[in-house]
Amino acid sequence: MRRRKERIDRGIKVRSGDVFALCSWREMLYLAAPRMLPIVGLLVLSLALSVYWQRVLLSVSVFALLAISWDILAQSGMISLGQALFFGSGAYLAGIMNHYWGWPPAVTIPLATIFGGLLCTLLLTPVLRLRGIYFSMVTLVLPLMLVRIVEATRIFGGTEGLSGLASFPTRWVEIYLIIAALLAALFGFRRLMDSDFGLVLKGINDNDRSVMNAGINIYWFKIQALFIASSVGAFAGAFMTHVYLFVGMPVFALDYSILPIAAAVVGGIGTLAGSTLGAFILVPLSEILRGLGGLRIVFYGLFLVIFTVALPEGIFHYVQRKYHQFERWAEVER
Amino acid sequence: MLANTFVYGFVNSIILVLVALGFNLTFGISGVANFAYGALYILGALLSWVFFNTIGLPYLLSVLCAVVLTAVAGELMYRFVLLRIRGMVLSEVIATFGIGLATLELFKYLGFIGFEYSLPVFVDTSIEIGQVVVDMQRVFIVIIGIAMAGFLWFFTHHTRTGLRFRGIAQEERTALSLGINSDRVAMLSVSFGAAYAAIAAIVILPLGTINVEQGYSVLIKALAVCIVGGLGSTGGLVLASFLIGYGQTITVTYLESHWVMLVPLIAILGILIFRPSGLFGEQKELEERI
Numbered sequence: 001m002r003r004r005k006e007r008i009d010r011g012i013k014v015r016s017g018d019v020f021a022l023c024s025w026r027e028m029l030y031l032a033a034p035r036m037l038p039i040v041g042l043l044v045l046s047l048a049l050s051v052y053w054q055r056v057l058l059s060v061s062v063f064a065l066l067a068i069s070w071d072i073l074a075q076s077g078m079i080s081l082g083q084a085l086f087f088g089s090g091a092y093l094a095g096i097m098n099h100y101w102g103w104p105p106a107v108t109i110p111l112a113t114i115f116g117g118l119l120c121t122l123l124l125t126p127v128l129r130l131r132g133i134y135f136s137m138v139t140l141v142l143p144l145m146l147v148r149i150v151e152a153t154r155i156f157g158g159t160e161g162l163s164g165l166a167s168f169p170t171r172w173v174e175i176y177l178i179i180a181a182l183l184a185a186l187f188g189f190r191r192l193m194d195s196d197f198g199l200v201l202k203g204i205n206d207n208d209r210s211v212m213n214a215g216i217n218i219y220w221f222k223i224q225a226l227f228i229a230s231s232v233g234a235f236a237g238a239f240m241t242h243v244y245l246f247v248g249m250p251v252f253a254l255d256y257s258i259l260p261i262a263a264a265v266v267g268g269i270g271t272l273a274g275s276t277l278g279a280f281i282l283v284p285l286s287e288i289l290r291g292l293g294g295l296r297i298v299f300y301g302l303f304l305v306i307f308t309v310a311l312p313e314g315i316f317h318y319v320q321r322k323y324h325q326f327e328r329w330a331e332v333e334r
Numbered sequence: 335m336l337a338n339t340f341v342y343g344f345v346n347s348i349i350l351v352l353v354a355l356g357f358n359l360t361f362g363i364s365g366v367a368n369f370a371y372g373a374l375y376i377l378g379a380l381l382s383w384v385f386f387n388t389i390g391l392p393y394l395l396s397v398l399c400a401v402v403l404t405a406v407a408g409e410l411m412y413r414f415v416l417l418r419i420r421g422m423v424l425s426e427v428i429a430t431f432g433i434g435l436a437t438l439e440l441f442k443y444l445g446f447i448g449f450e451y452s453l454p455v456f457v458d459t460s461i462e463i464g465q466v467v468v469d470m471q472r473v474f475i476v477i478i479g480i481a482m483a484g485f486l487w488f489f490t491h492h493t494r495t496g497l498r499f500r501g502i503a504q505e506e507r508t509a510l511s512l513g514i515n516s517d518r519v520a521m522l523s524v525s526f527g528a529a530y531a532a533i534a535a536i537v538i539l540p541l542g543t544i545n546v547e548q549g550y551s552v553l554i555k556a557l558a559v560c561i562v563g564g565l566g567s568t569g570g571l572v573l574a575s576f577l578i579g580y581g582q583t584i585t586v587t588y589l590e591s592h593w594v595m596l597v598p599l600i601a602i603l604g605i606l607i608f609r610p611s612g613l614f615g616e617q618k619e620l621e622e623r624i
Contacts, residue, residue, distance in 0.1 A: 073407050080426050081369075081431065126603055137367070137557045138602060144554060145599045152592030254550075258435060265428055294443040301436025308429045309418050 006330040011326045042179045060283040061178040062236045066260035067275035068185050069232035074269055075206035076225040082139035084256035086233025090116035094238035095247030099162040105242045116234025124161045128222050143252040161248020185232055190272050201225050262300045265307050268314025277316050339467045339587050340445050347579025348479035349538055353552055354559035356530030363503045366426055370434035371531055371556055378404040378532025379544045401532045408528025412521040413533035438549040452543040471540050478537050558598030558618035562605045
């Protein structure tokens with residue numbers, strides 16, 4: 001007798017997909033719980049954690065933002081291997097504005113977000129015509145090149161970087177700013193990707209030729225997606241500059257490119273929540289493994305390989321399936 | 335000065351050809367962009383160092399072992415990882431990048447850093463070409479570089495396996511229907527690329543030390559040459575190598591050595607703006623494929 005696994009939607013999923021969901025607390029909770037979980041969880045964590053782990057939460061949120069920005073690009077058919085470019089340009093812009101002109105974080109962060117996004121978009125626009133790996137190659141090269149430029153020309157503090165930058169008033173401002181930003185990015189961009197605009201972006205990923213055939217200028221859409229994604233990355237960078245009170249060559253380091261990709265792959269590509277989940281797993285893990293030093297990056301590399309081969313859908317999709325569906329063994333009819 | 339620039343630019347260009355050949359071979363045939371290429375390069379060098387210094391084999395034998403083992407590493411990488419995700423560009427890039435990253439960082443962690451990790455030069459003399467003094471190692475680089483490019487051409491045009499390579503490069507399904515096992519050939523192409531990386535490392539690295547960071551810069555060099563030349567085109571690869579190689583040498587001589595890394599980037603941006611397919615990038619043309 002041969003059996004196969006059968007997946008069926010849970011009754012509650014079907015019911016809550018309808019207007020009747022509004023008649024029952026249980027259905028409402030079923031819909032609301034997954035959405036409330038990150039909001040409540042982040043707020044509780046921010047209050048419950050010790051000062052040290054609050055710093056970890058900060059870097060978790062920053063990497064989650066970078067992973068979201070990577071995921072937006074990946075959903076639009078652009079595989080970036082250089083999130084450090086976005087992070088670094090945001091960080092440097094904020095640092096420059098604060099160090100040379102003495103502007104406070106309240107001004108530098110928004111400006112660095114917008115101009116960092118514009119700068120990265122400008123840098124990458126010439127290569128937008130490239131598809132697939134060709135684009136990845138250029139994104140891999142760019143941050144490494146920018147480090148060389150800073151090193152060679154000794155601009156912006158050269159190898160020593162700019163230090164002694166302005167900090168946030170209190171650490172509570174820091175933590176709630178980044179949590180608010182993360183939640184806004186998570187829910188806002190999820191909505192965006194579900195809108196018609198997002199549909200076009202996903203279409204470009206699936207088959208760019210047929211999107212062109214539909215009379216849509218895909219390059220304009222790609223530029224917009226790139227601007228959105230790089231602004232998110234630049235915000236993360238600008239924020240971190242004012243947390244570390246320092247900006248230097250390490251902001252273009254490989255960590256900022258690898259960890260977001262690893263987070264998105266582990267969590268699950270295609271849903272921004274997956275990337276966030278991945279960051280919430282990997283960053284604390286790497287904090288626990290801090291004693292291992294350089295070996296951590298080895299583990300990230302291995303995570304990338306294992307998850308792409310063994311669980312390509314990622315954790316989030318797996319959990320989502322369990323939440324919405326149940327499985328049972330059914331006999332195969334001959 | 336001018337003669338100096340000419341000779342050293344030539345050597346530099348051949349170095350780029352050597353570095354890019356393996357990457358280009360793998361990509362041109364199996365379509366897999368092997369982002370673990372830099373790791374394989376360093377692996378080849380370190381293996382031959384270990385065989386020569388730790389185990390104490392004769393140099394030639396240790397080189398041979400290193401090349402073979404690197405090729406095996408490439409083969410294993412294909413069999414256990416790439417085979418399962420072939421054709422999914424995103425997964426291929428992420429997985430090979432992950433492998434390369436893990437390998438390089440593992441070497442760094444294990445402490446393969448320092449001056450003692452250097453490979454011996456083949457013959458420790460120098461000769462004079464015109465008025466320029468060139469050490470023998472650079473002469474060897476030029477000879478071996480040209481020989482390897484020539485061998486690749488001969489191999490892909492006049493041997494059975496090589497013709498199979500070009501077969502799946504050109505049209506994989508048709509090749510399948512003619513009884514060519516495309517997975518096997520793709521595996522061979524990855525391991526050939528790995529062997530080429532090892533040979534390039536063993537020939538080039540005696541000029542300096544085995545530095546794990548070079549794994550990244552080698553990958554970038556190979557990528558730059560392949561993008562400028564048009565991925566999968568050997569003629570374009572050679573031309574792009576000479577373009578970037580001379581560009582770098584001229585930069586070092588007349589500007590500053592810091593700017594060297596910018597030459598490939600400028601070349602990439604320039605070529606993408608003016609000729610997005612690369613110099614000779616006509617992907618579907620049989621002759622240009624490998």
